[in-house]
Amino acid sequence: MAIETIIKSPHKTVIIGPDHPFVIIGERINPTGRKKLAAAMQQGDFSQVRADAVAQVAAGAQILDVNAGLGVANPHEIEPQVITEAIRIVQEVVDVPICIDSSVVPALAAGLKAAWGKPIVNSVTGEEDRLEAVLPLVAERGAAVIAVCNDERGISHDPMVRFEVARKIVERAEAYGIPRADVLIDPLALPIGAVGTAGATLLQLVGMIRDELGCNTTCGASNISFGLPNRRALNAHFLSMAIAVGMPCAITNPLIPEVITAIRAADALIGHDENCAAWIRHQRQLEQIASGGQPTAGGGNRPRRRRHRR
Amino acid sequence: MAIETIIKSPHKTVIIGPDHPFVIIGERINPTGRKKLAAAMQQGDFSQVRADAVAQVAAGAQILDVNAGLGVANPHEIEPQVITEAIRIVQEVVDVPICIDSSVVPALAAGLKAAWGKPIVNSVTGEEDRLEAVLPLVAERGAAVIAVCNDERGISHDPMVRFEVARKIVERAEAYGIPRADVLIDPLALPIGAVGTAGATLLQLVGMIRDELGCNTTCGASNISFGLPNRRALNAHFLSMAIAVGMPCAITNPLIPEVITAIRAADALIGHDENCAAWIRHQRQLEQIASGGQPTAGGGNRPRRRRHRR
Numbered sequence: 351m352a353i354e355t356i357i358k359s360p361h362k363t364v365i366i367g368p369d370h371p372f373v374i375i376g377e378r379i380n381p382t383g384r385k386k387l388a389a390a391m392q393q394g395d396f397s398q399v400r401a402d403a404v405a406q407v408a409a410g411a412q413i414l415d416v417n418a419g420l421g422v423a424n425p426h427e428i429e430p431q432v433i434t435e436a437i438r439i440v441q442e443v444v445d446v447p448i449c450i451d452s453s454v455v456p457a458l459a460a461g462l463k464a465a466w467g468k469p470i471v472n473s474v475t476g477e478e479d480r481l482e483a484v485l486p487l488v489a490e491r492g493a494a495v496i497a498v499c500n501d502e503r504g505i506s507h508d509p510m511v512r513f514e515v516a517r518k519i520v521e522r523a524e525a526y527g528i529p530r531a532d533v534l535i536d537p538l539a540l541p542i543g544a545v546g547t548a549g550a551t552l553l554q555l556v557g558m559i560r561d562e563l564g565c566n567t568t569c570g571a572s573n574i575s576f577g578l579p580n581r582r583a584l585n586a587h588f589l590s591m592a593i594a595v596g597m598p599c600a601i602t603n604p605l606i607p608e609v610i611t612a613i614r615a616a617d618a619l620i621g622h623d624e625n626c627a628a629w630i631r632h633q634r635q636l637e638q639i640a641s642g643g644q645p646t647a648g649g650g651n652r653p654r655r656r657r658h659r660r
Numbered sequence: 661m662a663i664e665t666i667i668k669s670p671h672k673t674v675i676i677g678p679d680h681p682f683v684i685i686g687e688r689i690n691p692t693g694r695k696k697l698a699a700a701m702q703q704g705d706f707s708q709v710r711a712d713a714v715a716q717v718a719a720g721a722q723i724l725d726v727n728a729g730l731g732v733a734n735p736h737e738i739e740p741q742v743i744t745e746a747i748r749i750v751q752e753v754v755d756v757p758i759c760i761d762s763s764v765v766p767a768l769a770a771g772l773k774a775a776w777g778k779p780i781v782n783s784v785t786g787e788e789d790r791l792e793a794v795l796p797l798v799a800e801r802g803a804a805v806i807a808v809c810n811d812e813r814g815i816s817h818d819p820m821v822r823f824e825v826a827r828k829i830v831e832r833a834e835a836y837g838i839p840r841a842d843v844l845i846d847p848l849a850l851p852i853g854a855v856g857t858a859g860a861t862l863l864q865l866v867g868m869i870r871d872e873l874g875c876n877t878t879c880g881a882s883n884i885s886f887g888l889p890n891r892r893a894l895n896a897h898f899l900s901m902a903i904a905v906g907m908p909c910a911i912t913n914p915l916i917p918e919v920i921t922a923i924r925a926a927d928a929l930i931g932h933d934e935n936c937a938a939w940i941r942h943q944r945q946l947e948q949i950a951s952g953g954q955p956t957a958g959g960g961n962r963p964r965r966r967r968h969r970r
Binding site: 542543546547548549550553574578579580583584586587588590591592593594595611612615616618619620621624625626629630633634636 | 852853856857858859860863884888889890893894896897898900901902903904905921922925926928929930931934935936939940943944946
């Protein structure tokens with residue numbers, strides 16, 4: 351039976367698995383590399399966070415990544431309160447599960463307190479200190495976790511080394527009581543412009559991790575094209591290729607039309623879109639937008655504007 | 661070691677295999693569904709054939725499919741001479757190998773006489789009468805052959821049945837002295853709009869055929885989107901998905917920009933484009949075309965206008 355990772359918001363259940371339509375984890379709420387957003391968040395202005403949440407869900411994101419890495423000198427003091435506020439704001443305007451994204455453990459802990467339903471913790475690595483700090487938090491809450499295939503030695507270019515890091519994390523997670531279905535392995539998408547084998551390595555690992563570890567995979571899919579021209583086309587085709595080999599979700603930008611087209615096309619082509627209904631609906635929406643109209647309702651996950659109470 | 665299918669024109673060798681850049685077999689020289697072209701060819705006017713040959717090679721086709729199916733009542737009398745003339749014309753203007761495409765055995769025989777180098781015969785099926793008629797021609801010439809996974813029972817929707825048809829053809833070909841490397845299996849791309857599992861079945865069979873039969877695969881890639889909106893996007897993503905699972909070539913239309921973008925992107929992403937050089941060159945050409953200029957030379961296979969003698 352195919353693995354299913356089940357993630358929840360107050361009223362939505364998202365199933366991640368190779369037999370289900372691809373799940374977009376929206377990447378936009380991330381101040382890294384967005385100076386204006388970082389400055390606004392630091393000053394307590396979350397209007398852009400709110401707008402990014404609504405726009406991404408309207409565009410098709412089923413989960414939202416929330417990162418509060420402001421690049422400050424004292425992240426352990428600042429990030430927990432900023433991520434708490436960002437998650438609170440997001441949950442006010444949309445009803446989708448949260449992917450709590452931080453390299454700061456107290457921020458992950460704070461995010462787990464703030465997030466409703468069953469969130470994803472992003473991320474743990476194979477480093478001993480990360481395993482011991484992050485996995486107990488994930489286990490205690492019954493959350494899912496993204497496991498990134500690097501460890502104290504850094505990121506290996508050898509797929510077998512990354513695979514062994516994945517195995518180590520999965521086994522340690524199980525020792526903490528976290529089932530394999532709740533560990534999403536990130537085999538790491540390095541830029542192909544720097545590492546020519548980066549794409550092939552990732553595609554190879556997706557199948558190996560599914561077949562030999564029984565885990566779903568994910569990745570930050572926008573990194574693959576770094577430094578190259580026409581990144582949108584590369585990112586779009588990378589996504590359909592990842593879907594072809596069985597990757598069930600990725601952290602990506604649903605506001606890029608090429609990304610949505612790639613995912614809807616790949617879902618239809620691989621048989622995850624009954625009667626190609628989502629594809630046909632997506633094309634109708636594009637036609638309406640092109641002719642100056644508004645897309646009709648019901649085409650995606652519409653944002654909810656009501657407040658939800660846990 | 662990965663399988664390599666080697667195809668030749670007088671001065672060009674094309675290597676088809678999972679460790680090589682994707683090979684485009686240009687599909688345009690085919691009067692089926694092109695009434696004007698059919699009428700012209702029947703009247704002995706091959707100007708469009710000539711133009712299609714030059715344009716497809718300039719766009720990146722490394723092999724050209726030549727079909728002379730005019731839909732006449734007496735194809736066994738007409739097609740051999742028409743395909744002979746079409747192949748002659750194509751070889752006058754471009755130096756690429758030919759894929760001789762006919763369901764009429766005497767036309768395949770005539771095509772094999774007309775084609776220089778080492779061509780591909782398109783196609784044989786698992787039907788007994790086809791096996792016995794086509795394989796000796798292929799063997800005698802030392803050509804390659806496309807083996808389509810249907811037989812007397814028609815096209816099965818069960819991947820295992822198609823796989824067994826492939827195995828039967830490969831074994832029969834070997835009995836005739838045709839090596840596995842010279843049998844390109846076509847697992848059949850049916851329209852996903854009619855058969856929801858069509859894409860998944862094809863993607864599954866590509867790996868099975870490579871691993872268990874030791875054969876390369878190909879397909880007519882434009883059929884997958886039949887009847888659906890935005891066929892260009894579906895066809896493009898289908899190609900990158902097929903490349904992701906290891907399909908090394910397809911019969912497709914290189915004159916569609918989305919098709920070329922998909923193939924160049926997938927080659928770069930899977931590590932078949934050293935330093936992403938072809939991708940970067942392709943993007944520069946697009947920029948030059950967008951700014952009203954002509955693409956620079958050297959970006960693809962430029963057509964040759966000299967005559968070649970065998």
